[in-house]
Amino acid sequence: MKVFVCVKNVPDTAANIRVVGENSFDESIKFLINPYDEYAIEEAARLVEKEGGEVVLVTVGKESAIKTVRSALALGSHRAILVTTDKQFLDSADTAAILQKVMEDDGPADIIFAGKQAVDSEAMQTAYRLAEGLNIPIASDVTEFSVANDKVSVEREIGGGEREIIEMTMPCVVAASKGLNEPRYPKLPDVMKAKKKEVKQIALADLGLTLTSETKLVTLEQVPDRSGAKIIGGSVSGGVAELVKILREDEKVIS
Amino acid sequence: MTKVAVLIETTDNEVKAANFGVLTAAHGDGHEIYAFLTGADAEGCKAVLGKYGVGAIISIEGDGADLQAKPDLKAKAIIAAMKEYETSVLLALSSSEGRDILARVAASLKVPLATDCLSVDISSSTVRKPYFSGKTIATLKMNGAYFLSAIRPNAVEPAEAPAEAAVISFTAVVGDYDGLVVKEIKQSSSGKVDLSEANVIVSGGRPIGSEENFKILEECADAMGGAVGASRVSVDEGYAPHSIQVGQTGKIVNPRLYIACGISGSVQHFAGMKTSKVIVAINSDKDAPIFNKCDYGIVGDIFEVVPALTAELAK
Numbered sequence: 001m002k003v004f005v006c007v008k009n010v011p012d013t014a015a016n017i018r019v020v021g022e023n024s025f026d027e028s029i030k031f032l033i034n035p036y037d038e039y040a041i042e043e044a045a046r047l048v049e050k051e052g053g054e055v056v057l058v059t060v061g062k063e064s065a066i067k068t069v070r071s072a073l074a075l076g077s078h079r080a081i082l083v084t085t086d087k088q089f090l091d092s093a094d095t096a097a098i099l100q101k102v103m104e105d106d107g108p109a110d111i112i113f114a115g116k117q118a119v120d121s122e123a124m125q126t127a128y129r130l131a132e133g134l135n136i137p138i139a140s141d142v143t144e145f146s147v148a149n150d151k152v153s154v155e156r157e158i159g160g161g162e163r164e165i166i167e168m169t170m171p172c173v174v175a176a177s178k179g180l181n182e183p184r185y186p187k188l189p190d191v192m193k194a195k196k197k198e199v200k201q202i203a204l205a206d207l208g209l210t211l212t213s214e215t216k217l218v219t220l221e222q223v224p225d226r227s228g229a230k231i232i233g234g235s236v237s238g239g240v241a242e243l244v245k246i247l248r249e250d251e252k253v254i255s
Numbered sequence: 256m257t258k259v260a261v262l263i264e265t266t267d268n269e270v271k272a273a274n275f276g277v278l279t280a281a282h283g284d285g286h287e288i289y290a291f292l293t294g295a296d297a298e299g300c301k302a303v304l305g306k307y308g309v310g311a312i313i314s315i316e317g318d319g320a321d322l323q324a325k326p327d328l329k330a331k332a333i334i335a336a337m338k339e340y341e342t343s344v345l346l347a348l349s350s351s352e353g354r355d356i357l358a359r360v361a362a363s364l365k366v367p368l369a370t371d372c373l374s375v376d377i378s379s380s381t382v383r384k385p386y387f388s389g390k391t392i393a394t395l396k397m398n399g400a401y402f403l404s405a406i407r408p409n410a411v412e413p414a415e416a417p418a419e420a421a422v423i424s425f426t427a428v429v430g431d432y433d434g435l436v437v438k439e440i441k442q443s444s445s446g447k448v449d450l451s452e453a454n455v456i457v458s459g460g461r462p463i464g465s466e467e468n469f470k471i472l473e474e475c476a477d478a479m480g481g482a483v484g485a486s487r488v489s490v491d492e493g494y495a496p497h498s499i500q501v502g503q504t505g506k507i508v509n510p511r512l513y514i515a516c517g518i519s520g521s522v523q524h525f526a527g528m529k530t531s532k533v534i535v536a537i538n539s540d541k542d543a544p545i546f547n548k549c550d551y552g553i554v555g556d557i558f559e560v561v562p563a564l565t566a567e568l569a570k
């Protein structure tokens with residue numbers, strides 16, 4: 001079985017984001033594997049550990065993404081392809097076109113895993129566009145996955161805690177949500193081995209693609225945190241009475 | 256004149272209240288609003304959709320295909336309706352259903368899509384949406400043949416704009432597709448308010464300590480017609496299901512009132528509830544970080560304060 005996993009290099013969710021200029025941010029912060037992609041990497045690794053085959057990571061990012069690619073390789077993947085660009089934010093359609101080209105050049109896979117969204121640009125659609133380009137089915141927000149008789153079965157969360165049970169033909173794209181699995185922690189020997197695994201770097205320009213770039217990031221604005229809370233003191237009963245009065249009469253958020 | 260289509264979500268043939276904000280986002284000078292409806296009784300939705308400015312309800316069916324079980328065919332049918340009624344704009348709720356269908360439509364038409372939008376400006380094809388989980392807001396300009404946007408529930412304040420809605424049946428020729436089939440829908444404990452669309456949420460963190468203890472939060476939420484949420488720690492410890500986790504790797508919620516009970520206030524938790532109108536924290540530690548970034552706070556033990564709050568609400 002051959003499995004691709006799409007992995008994005010994103011800022012640590014704990015990092016402060018400082019906007020620079022009109023539409024950039026200070027990138028001298030910690031970057032790591034997009035959290036949702038960790039579930040994708042883990043599911044791919046488990047599948048191949050069971051069925052045999054190889055897990056190939058595909059990343060589109062700046063050259064500095066190599067660090068994240070190496071750390072992802074320590075989580076049960078075999079090799080990686082890194083397409084280098086000079087931008088952190090690409091249009092989802094462009095990213096999908098790049099992923100598709102790389103995958104077609106590398107040879108078809110049985111399953112492609114991805115995260116359901118990247119935590120920086122949060123566009124939530126790259127996996128769909130990749131599937132469309134490859135003309136294969138896609139399910140996103142996936143919290144359970146299994147394969148049997150050349151069919152993939154997934155559970156996908158929908159509103160109100162309900163879940164859809166979906167069956168897909170293979171190959172297909174599976175975009176992971178939290179709950180799909182418990183990602184492993186890399187052990188030191190895995191980290192050492194990952195350093196020697198193959199990472200093929202390709203410059204975006206060398207792919208010969210014409211990108212459409214129909215979505216433009218015009219501005220990025222900082223959102224300030226709220227200022228500190230008004231602390232409601234006094235006894236428990238007095239405090240909750242005051243709170244309810246404020247919520248009903250001043251804020252008018254409850255009736 | 257701009258023709259705007261809005262994908263309507265229903266439960267049991269009723270238009271979900273969360274759609275009203277999306278319909279309001281569709282309003283504009285000379286806009287003609289088309290409500291796209293699948294799998295629901297259009298006549299029954301006429302009055303409520305008219306109230307929010309819908310001129311035409313397009314009741315979409317596949318030619319024999321089960322659109323609910325085959326989202327790819329549903330997307331195809333919606334594209335056919337967009338072409339038939341020449342709607343250059345398609346809006347939906349940024350819910351799991353809305354995002355899924357819009358992404359399929361956008362991928363198939365090869366046009367831009369913005370999800371989780373806080374506001375849209377149809378005349379300039381721009382949207383405002385969070386980047387970095389609410390730490391920043393991005394303005395995106397989209398230059399495609401169609402303008403597609405999924406709008407965060409409760410982001411746009413509903414405004415009525417009464418119109419007379421006509422029902423039009425539309426049958427799309429979609430063929431068949433077996434690549435992806437929804438086999439079954441597993442219900443959750445029924446009748447619960449959907450977290451992403453809830454107006455009031457009471458959330459519990461680590462000190463809740465057990466599944467049973469969530470009951471005190473449920474009672475408090477019930478007293479306000481709200482829903483219950485959880486921090487990641489409560490989910491990972493098994494006190495609450497994944498489906499109610501709020502935050503970076505959970506649900507994004509946008510209620511009028513969010514009450515965080517025994518939650519420390521990590522950036523990842525705020526990633527999911529930062530845009531709530533009013534945030535209240537109940538925490539026994541007066542130095543808990545959450546008190547620095549919410550609106551009201553009560554310093555105290557949740558097991559005393561929450562039941563007292565429930566009792567006060569019942570008065």
Ligand SMILES: Cc1cc2nc3c(=O)[nH]c(=O)nc-3n(C[C@H](O)[C@H](O)[C@H](O)COP(=O)(O)OP(=O)(O)OC[C@H]3O[C@@H](n4cnc5c(N)ncnc54)[C@H](O)[C@@H]3O)c2cc1C
Nearest residue numbers: 460461462486487502503504505517518519523539540557
């Ligand atoms: C990639 C990533 C993604 C993440 N995604 C999410 C996410 O989606 N959602 C999320 O919530 N977290 C997420 N986290 C985890 C997050 O960083 C925090 O660890 C988590 O939110 C803490 O949960 P908590 O507030 O319940 O627990 P704690 O941080 O342990 O806080 C418990 C609080 O309860 C208070 N307390 C204790 N006893 C009582 C009592 N009896 N009465 C009143 N107050 C009391 C304490 O003072 C403390 O402030 C993520 C982390 C990472 C790295």
